[in-house]
Amino acid sequence: MTTCFLNGNYLDIKDAKVSVLDRGFIFGDSVYEVLTSQDGGIFGLTDHLSRLEKNLSEVMIPRPMSRDGWREVLAKLISAHEEADLSFYIQVSRGAAPRSHDFPQDVKPTVFVMCQPYVMDHEFHQVTCVTLEDNRWGRCDIKTTSLLPNLLLKNAAIEKGAHEAILVRSGYVTEGASSNIFIVKDGQVFTPSANDRTILPGVTRKLICDIVQSVGIECTEREVRRDELMCADEIWLTSSTSDIVAVNILDQKLVGVDFDYPLGRRIHKAFKDYKADNLLGF
Numbered sequence: 001m002t003t004c005f006l007n008g009n010y011l012d013i014k015d016a017k018v019s020v021l022d023r024g025f026i027f028g029d030s031v032y033e034v035l036t037s038q039d040g041g042i043f044g045l046t047d048h049l050s051r052l053e054k055n056l057s058e059v060m061i062p063r064p065m066s067r068d069g070w071r072e073v074l075a076k077l078i079s080a081h082e083e084a085d086l087s088f089y090i091q092v093s094r095g096a097a098p099r100s101h102d103f104p105q106d107v108k109p110t111v112f113v114m115c116q117p118y119v120m121d122h123e124f125h126q127v128t129c130v131t132l133e134d135n136r137w138g139r140c141d142i143k144t145t146s147l148l149p150n151l152l153l154k155n156a157a158i159e160k161g162a163h164e165a166i167l168v169r170s171g172y173v174t175e176g177a178s179s180n181i182f183i184v185k186d187g188q189v190f191t192p193s194a195n196d197r198t199i200l201p202g203v204t205r206k207l208i209c210d211i212v213q214s215v216g217i218e219c220t221e222r223e224v225r226r227d228e229l230m231c232a233d234e235i236w237l238t239s240s241t242s243d244i245v246a247v248n249i250l251d252q253k254l255v256g257v258d259f260d261y262p263l264g265r266r267i268h269k270a271f272k273d274y275k276a277d278n279l280l281g282f
């Protein structure tokens with residue numbers, strides 16, 4: 001049985017039911033988080049909960065529970081599953097109400113948390129990407145479940161035989177359809193800035209910046225032009241479920257002067273070590 005949490009109850013995911021009037025279903029009027037556990041300990045919980053709370057406040061959905069409440073739900077789900085490594089999906093919608101564009105009053109948010117076995121990958125992978133025009137809305141900083149634009153972009157990339165779409169808006173790189181981007185050039189690391197509301201500020205992105213700096217290398221947030229991608233020494237993608245991977249082929253061309261990704265490998269190893277040392281046990 002796969003146990004999930006829905007509105008205060010722990011139940012088999014097969015029995016978890018939400019109203020067809022739920023605004024998450026009707027409008028995508030909901031926000032979400034994805035985080036992982038390793039050896040039964042959760043990684044980055046405070047960062048993920050801070051982002052969830054910020055997103056809830058951006059879309060004016062009340063916080064459904066305290067941080068201790070979230071912790072308790074995740075701890076119970078961990079103990080209900082045999083696997084030590086899990087990925088968790090948290091979704092909070094505005095709740096169920098008669099369909100109307102107006103925000104309904106006095107409605108309780110729908111809170112859903114599920115988890116699934118998560119296969120930890122200790123290898124440093126390389127993936128193929130294509131660049132695509134970023135045609136999403138202007139609030140990419142909000143982690144909303146309204147992901148249709150991201151899905152269209154991701155699937156356009158898959159149709160071209162790629163793993164991920166690297167998105168470009170008006171000549172500047174924003175992020176991947178489901179990841180953040182870093183480039184390495186002449187020993188320096190750059191990542192597109194988050195202050196222009198064109199990227200989701202990834203929890204992994206922030207940690208990778210800190211780790212790069214901790215090994216004595218500059219990591220700068222700034223605008224990154226599309227042509228800088230094409231002549232980068234390394235390109236990395238980061239996200240909570242894939243940590244850090246390198247891009248080896250972009251738009252059918254090999255990336256980088258040195259195809260062994262020396263810095264990427266070093267940061268990948270440092271990140272794995274950091275993760276193992278910073279798991280929140282229960």
Ligand code: PMP
Pocket residue numbers: 034150175176177178179180199200201202203204205238239240241
């Ligand atoms: N950008 C987008 C659009 C994402 O969907 C994600 C998460 N998959 C990320 C960036 C990475 O965020 P995080 O490191 O917090 O998983």
